[in-house]
Amino acid sequence: GDSVTQMEGPVTLSEEAFLTINCTYTATGYPSLFWYVQYPGEGLQLLLKATKADDKGSNKGFEATYRKETTSFHLEKGSVQVSDSAVYFCALKSLGYQKVTFGTGTKLQVIP
Amino acid sequence: NAGVTQTPKFQVLKTGQSMTLQCAQDMNHEYMSWYRQDPGMGLRLIHYSVGAGITDQGEVPNGYNVSRSTTEDFPLRLLSAAPSQTSVYFCASTGQGAPGNEQFFGPGTRLTVL
Numbered sequence: 001g002d003s004v005t006q007m008e009g010p011v012t013l014s015e016e017a018f019l020t021i022n023c024t025y026t027a028t029g030y031p032s033l034f035w036y037v038q039y040p041g042e043g044l045q046l047l048l049k050a051t052k053a054d055d056k057g058s059n060k061g062f063e064a065t066y067r068k069e070t071t072s073f074h075l076e077k078g079s080v081q082v083s084d085s086a087v088y089f090c091a092l093k094s095l096g097y098q099k100v101t102f103g104t105g106t107k108l109q110v111i112p
Numbered sequence: 113n114a115g116v117t118q119t120p121k122f123q124v125l126k127t128g129q130s131m132t133l134q135c136a137q138d139m140n141h142e143y144m145s146w147y148r149q150d151p152g153m154g155l156r157l158i159h160y161s162v163g164a165g166i167t168d169q170g171e172v173p174n175g176y177n178v179s180r181s182t183t184e185d186f187p188l189r190l191l192s193a194a195p196s197q198t199s200v201y202f203c204a205s206t207g208q209g210a211p212g213n214e215q216f217f218g219p220g221t222r223l224t225v226l
Contacts (some may be wrong), residue, residue, distance in 0.1 A: 017117040021215075034214065043116075043202055043220050043221075044155075044204075044217045045217065046214040046215075049214065050212075051212035058114055089154065098160075099157065099160065099170075100145075100206075101214070102154045102155045104153060
């Protein structure tokens with residue numbers, strides 16, 4: 001079945017540091033890939049997505065590229081801010097299905 | 113649009129009590145789902161529905177019931193609450209069609225079972 005593996009947290013960075021959160025997946029066919037973000041006390045919201053190989057999703061300075069050859073969708077940001085402190089979830093949705101498979105989440109803390 | 117709404121925001125139950133968590137969406141989405149979120153375990157799917165009158169089990173359905181009488185509403189019922197059901201519950205909805213359609217989440221219900 002489908003599965004998503006993302007790096008363990010928590011991740012603590014200083015403001016303006018470079019961020020990478022690794023995500024790899026297992027799925028049949030060509031899934032759509034997502035990054036969701038959850039701020040404290042809130043529900044999840046979509047950060048970015050990619051629907052086919054080599055697509056790059058981007059939003060709010062975050063980027064992730066759909067790499068089919070390595071089955072990966074790593075999240076990156078060049079310069080994090082304190083306001084980026086949140087939990088980040090990698091997720092996939094297989095073609096023809098509506099169910100979404102989530103990773104376990106990575107908590108990011110950015111300190112001034 | 114209000115998006116996905118959930119009530120209540122917080123709830124404390126005693127073991128053995130029953131209750132219903134409410135979820136509604138105003139986006140005319142066909143697909144709705146319930147998740148629970150526990151520390152270190154991400155989101156686990158409890159039940160889902162692909163349209164009014166159609167529901168199915170997710171990976172952790174025991175102890176929960178759902179129904180879908182309208183497109184808008186998807187309540188989750190706890191039949192006899194247990195401490196293991198202490199969690200944060202999220203409802204989500206997705207529109208049909210494009211494979212890249214995102215899920216929209218409600219703000220969550222924080223449930224404590226004593």
